Amino acid sequence: MEATAAKLPVPPDIVPEHTLSASEWGMASFLLSEVAFFVTLIVTYIAMMGHDIVGPTSAEALTLPIVLVSTLCLIGSSLTIHAAERSLESGAYGRFRSLLGITILLGIAFLALTGLEWHDLIFNKQLTISRNLFGTTYYTLVGFHALHVTVGVVAMLIALTLTTAGAIRKEHQVGVRLVAWYWHFVDVVWIVVFFVVYIASRSAGAA
Secondary structure, X not given: OHHHHHOOOOOOOOOOOOOOOHHHHHHHHHHHHHHHHHXXXXXXXXXXXXXXXXXXXXXXXXXXXXHHHHXXXXXXXXXXXXXXXXXXXXXXXXXXXXXXXXHHHHHHHHHHHHHHHHHHHHHOOOOOOOOOHHHHHXXXXXXXXXXXXXXXXXXXXXXXXHHHOOXXXXXXXXXXXXXXXXXXXXXXXXXXXXXXXXXXXXXXXXX
């Protein structure tokens, strides 16, 4: 009777429970704190909208062409780093290096376009961080996001260097996954910033 019970098949819908590793829990906690940080910046930006006595306002200063291209770069980089992560898991190291390199280039392109936009705002629109409330909140919010993008690019450059030297293999995919999580977070934050700063506040300023 005991032997028969031992041979009973396991129902197919029962799968082993997947739990996060200590490093994954650590990254999740860190990203949660970063969510709170950016929510604070975004809420502050929204609260200060329309309170400027002197210009330029968001509607007068911000234009969409450059930021649309930079946004597409960042969204595309989220797709390429996801594909890179999948390539590492399957052991396709050459494809992983190529996709990670493309992700890095897209991140650098985003930063370069942000710098180009800021050059126009500062020298052509005379919008500096101390000009008015819009300038202060805009440069603080977008600047901190750019800083996070820079950190992500540096982390990916380190990963690319290590994998080129053969130090990152399939068994090290958790570390790459953490970098990918961070990069996806940066992308999601930018989508929110884009709609708040470049769509909502420009529309409100124009009205």
